[in-house]
Amino acid sequence: MSASLPVKVVMIILILASVWSWLIIFSKGKVLATAQNKAKKFEEHFWSGVDLNRLYDSLSGKKNTGSAKIFEAGFKEFKRKTQAQSGIRSIEGSDRAMRVALNREIEKLESHLPTLATIGSTSPYIGLFGTVIGIMLSFHALSDVTQATIALVAPGISEALIATAMGLFAAIPAVIFYNRYSDKVERIYAQYDAFKEEFSAILHRQIG
Template identity: 45%
Template sequence: MNPVDVAQAAPAVHDLSLFSLFWQAHFTVKLVMVGLLGASIWSWAVIVDKTLLYSRTKRAMDRFEEVFWSGQSLEELYRSLQNRPATGLSAVFVAAMREWKRSFEGSSRTFQSLGQRIDKVLDVTIQREVERLDSKLMILASIGSAGPYIGLFGTVIGIMNSFTSIAASSNTSLAVVAPGIAEALFATAIGLFAAIPAVIAYNKLQSEVGKLQSRLEGFADEFSAILSRQIDERIAHAA
């Protein structure tokens, strides 16, 4: 056999590096891969942003509780916070104190149902704070649930193209089939790469939101009890 025949009989060598798998993939599969990579970057941006936010919120809550239980008067604390952007426990405190002062600093002192109004204000403020903490987490849930299926869609398209190529070339050797299947499976791998961190982070961050919400509700109950006692004292004095 002459060298030309040997060269023709030798199987083609395929580059199976990750870049080559992407570059040689079908256009639709490329779109799927690019979309999943973009979703992965987006999810990591949300993860970092929320992790830093929850860390700042915890520190702010610790500082506020330290000041609140230090013995400083509620009026002084309210004056120091009312003109600042309030979040977390300080937002709950400012909202309740604002309703308190509206009731006692008017011409008509309507404090008969003040306790109920303060409780409603506390509930609304906590709901807003939880919504702020919980925002964008659905992005992680969506990526975590849809990522594998989007990757599987790319895999199906890639395998269909591989079988089409096999039918066109009438060659069923593994050397012909393997590159196309590898390109297709690469899409599934990227889908899992995007989905797994998103699912883990979503569960962890949701747990953090639950802890912060419990802390907000616990403080609201304690503060509501403090104000309720003061309301009872004022009603008794007025009587």
């Protein structure tokens, strides 16, 4: 609390960055876990032998996500194209619709992850800036005295070290969870993409 004003500003910035990153960590963790569970449940239902038309009717008009959204987009386009065009063109249209839906779902899952990366990469430098300010003020305090003692420089050095520690405290969790969640998003993408390809193969067999 007795730190100089510039260092206090740095500390406040780091505290806000840390709080922001933890809010993202908790919310994004819940979102990714929900996405994985929903994808697993939907695919189990899909492969249970349910009629595709009946499954589409049960999903139509709802706010679907993940694999359900990809299925809805692909089957809707498949039905629409099949009524007016050849089978091959209906498959191509369905593939495009599923690819667009897949990319949009992944964009949602990736939201706020760049913020974690930014906090993780910049917080140490912000803390270092506070460290430099604290040390500069400590040396500046020595210019007005004839005899330097540890008591004169100790407060400035202390606040400088605290700023460094706070920078690391904000950065380390952000980097850890950014890497962890990026890996989860990649796995979910692979799961969605595999479902899209398998569903596309089923549609190919239907027109074959």
